[in-house]
Amino acid sequence: xxxxxxxxxxxxxxxxxxxxxxxxxxxxxxxxxxxxxxxxxxxxxxxxxxxxxxxxxxxxxxxxxxxxxxxxxxxxxxxxxxxxxxxxxxxxxxxxxxxxxxxxxxxxxxxxxxxxxxxxxxxxxxxxxxxxxxxxxxxxxxxxxxxxxxxxxxxxxxxxxxxxxxxxxxxxxxxxxxxxxxxxxxxxxxxxxxxxxxxxxxxxxxxxxxxxxxxxxxxxxxxxxxxxxxxxxxxxxxxxxxxxxxxxxxxxxxxxxxxxxxxxxxxxxxxxxxxxx
Amino acid sequence: xxxxxxxxxxxxxxxxxxxxxxxxxxxxxxxxxxxxxxxxxxxxxxxxxxxxxxxxxxxxxxxxxxxxxxxxxxxxxxxxxxxxxxxxxxxxxxxxxxxxxxxxxxxxxxxxxxxxxxxxxxxxxxxxxxxxxxxxxxxxxxxxxxxxxxxxxxxxxxxxxxxxxxxxxxxxxxxxxxxxxxxxxxxxxxxxxxxxxxxxxxxxxxxxxxxxxxxxxxxxxxxxxxxxxxxxxxxxxxxxxxxxxxxxxxxxxxxxxxxxxxxxxxxxxxxxxxxxxxxxxxxxxxxxxxxxxxxxxxxxxxxxxxxxx
Numbered sequence: 038x039x040x041x042x043x044x045x046x047x048x049x050x051x052x053x054x055x056x057x058x059x060x061x062x063x064x065x066x067x068x069x070x071x072x073x074x075x076x077x078x079x080x081x082x083x084x085x086x087x088x089x090x091x092x093x094x095x096x097x098x099x100x101x102x103x104x105x106x107x108x109x110x111x112x113x114x115x116x117x118x119x120x121x122x123x124x125x126x127x128x129x130x131x132x133x134x135x136x137x138x139x140x141x142x143x144x145x146x147x148x149x150x151x152x153x154x155x156x157x158x159x160x161x162x163x164x165x166x167x168x169x170x171x172x173x174x175x176x177x178x179x180x181x182x183x184x185x186x187x188x189x190x191x192x193x194x195x196x197x198x199x200x201x202x203x204x205x206x207x208x209x210x211x212x213x214x215x216x217x218x219x220x221x222x223x224x225x226x227x228x229x230x231x232x233x234x235x236x237x238x239x240x241x242x243x244x245x246x247x248x249x250x251x252x253x254x255x256x257x258x259x260x261x262x263x264x265x266x267x268x269x270x271x272x273x274x275x276x277x278x279x280x281x282x283x284x285x286x287x288x289x290x291x292x293x294x295x296x297x298x299x300x301x302x303x304x305x306x307x308x309x310x311x312x313x314x
Numbered sequence: 315x316x317x318x319x320x321x322x323x324x325x326x327x328x329x330x331x332x333x334x335x336x337x338x339x340x341x342x343x344x345x346x347x348x349x350x351x352x353x354x355x356x357x358x359x360x361x362x363x364x365x366x367x368x369x370x371x372x373x374x375x376x377x378x379x380x381x382x383x384x385x386x387x388x389x390x391x392x393x394x395x396x397x398x399x400x401x402x403x404x405x406x407x408x409x410x411x412x413x414x415x416x417x418x419x420x421x422x423x424x425x426x427x428x429x430x431x432x433x434x435x436x437x438x439x440x441x442x443x444x445x446x447x448x449x450x451x452x453x454x455x456x457x458x459x460x461x462x463x464x465x466x467x468x469x470x471x472x473x474x475x476x477x478x479x480x481x482x483x484x485x486x487x488x489x490x491x492x493x494x495x496x497x498x499x500x501x502x503x504x505x506x507x508x509x510x511x512x513x514x515x516x517x518x519x520x521x522x523x524x525x526x527x528x529x530x531x532x533x534x535x536x537x538x539x540x541x542x543x544x545x546x547x548x549x550x551x552x553x554x555x556x557x558x559x560x561x562x563x564x565x566x567x568x569x570x571x572x573x574x575x576x577x578x579x580x581x582x583x584x585x586x587x588x589x590x591x592x593x594x595x596x597x598x599x600x601x602x603x604x605x606x607x608x609x610x611x612x613x614x615x616x617x618x619x620x621x622x623x
Binding site: 038039042043045046049050053054129132133134135136137138139140141142143144145146311313314 | 327368371372373374375391392393394395397399401403404405406407409410414418419421422423424426466476
């Protein structure tokens with residue numbers, strides 16, 4: 038019950054700071070925009086026209102439209118927005134006068150961190166579900182192609198990517214006690230650092246220096262891989278994903294990012310349990 | 315029974331990660347607080363009062379030594395289940411209303427919805443905040459926040475309440491109300507630890523006080539014992555003649571306060587009895603002899619002044 042009270046408190050904080058409402062407002066605007074676009078006269082006739090052509094893979098065309106909506110630019114914007122949303126949770130909790138009351142309650146410090154983490158993930162899960170589900174309903178209703186994999190994989194994988202990034206936001210929030218500083222560090226980590234590192238294979242073709250490539254490899258495996266996970270999600274939605282090289286190799290970005298997430302949470306809990314406030 | 319126990323509690327703060335300097339905020343502090351008492355923690359700024367409270371509540375960790383609440387180690391967060399706390403300059407989430415603040419912190423103390431509703435309805439009027447219960451606390455004055463903080467500290471029906479400067483920012487009438495609430499809580503069997511600079515207030519409500527200075531416990535005892543001046547006696551008598559008053563003034567070095575009231579200073583009981591014999595011989599009726607009492611402020615200045623020297 039106490040753990041749930043902590044989660045509820047964080048969700049209320051997100052609601053009260055109007056960030057959550059702004060994000061839902063923005064998502065609603067995007068959905069309305071898509072709805073308006075789809076109902077344009079010039080777009081109206083496209084499905085019938087395309088379905089008339091027997092050689093044209095209409096279903097694949099609709100899937101590619103769905104993929105476009107979760108492609109790299111929207112991914113960058115949405116994830117950055119989510120990071121902004123949650124980056125103040127830890128620094129505001131650590132404010133002088135606030136943390137003393139919180140720590141004086143019969144609650145373990147581990148529960149406090151885990152509840153903040155879980156609350157952030159729940160908020161983002163529902164925000165994503167709202168956006169993706171509405172887009173899916175609009176596109177599917179209009180096209181007649183009900184491709185539920187789009188909802189499943191995009192919501193699960195994007196929530197997972199956020200969960201990984203949020204674990205780093207928690208740790209930096211505890212270390213720096215500053216929303217801005219924590220946000221800058223994590224946005225830098227998300228873009229450009231991990232974005233560049235996701236091009237590791239392309240870099241290997243250009244960089245011949247082995248020690249340099251070893252360092253790049255090392256950093257790549259050490260840090261989360263949001264861009265690679267996004268690519269996996271896209272392949273799964275498209276139906277083109279094949280686990281060549283075995284399960285670990287195919288899902289390596291998901292697994293190593295999961296290890297990063299656990300390590301970040303462990304360090305956060307350890308640090309919070311040792312720190313004087 | 316001791317509800318709070320500390321043994322050789324020491325806290326050293328390092329001034330900076332690389333400077334190598336450190337500050338000893340608490341120095342081998344051994345202190346016991348009896349249950350059902352109002353305990354005053356006094357000391358100048360930087361004496362270690364807040365550090366002690368924060369250690370007891372698990373907000374900071376001791377460098378060495380041990381401490382217990384209700385016989386449980388402070389490292390066990392369950393020891394805080396029967397505790398209420400009002401920190402100095404507390405800051406509640408500004409987006410909440412007064413009522414929401416109580417609900418939130420009450421839930422964190424393990425209270426269920428029925429209890430919360432009952433206690434919120436009971437304590438908000440008690441601290442004179444009933445009409446502000448639905449108002450966001452960002453609109454509250456400092457005094458209102460203090461009253462709400464007090465309600466928050468009492469909400470879970472704690473057996474031990476820590477109050478750090480409870481009347482800070484509160485007007486004189488509000489202070490009186492808060493004092494009355496504390497005395498009332500104590501009469502219900504609650505133990506209260508008050509950390510305050512307002513010595514006159516501490517003197518009015520506390521049974522026992524401890525004075526800390528530079529992390530050390532320099533004085534501890536009941537207010538009664540600490541404020542009594544053992545070598546100075548106040549005599550209340552029948553009317554004294556001019557001759558008698560002169561004798562008292564010159565021979566006994568008494569301080570005349572009125573026609574039937576004087577102060578006599580002596581460290582020996584024999585001298586005191588000689589004076590009584592003399593007064594009785596002169597047919598003076600002695601109404602009362604009592605020790606002179608200092609104020610807590612006098613004691614505080616004396617103790618801290620001596621320490622400074």
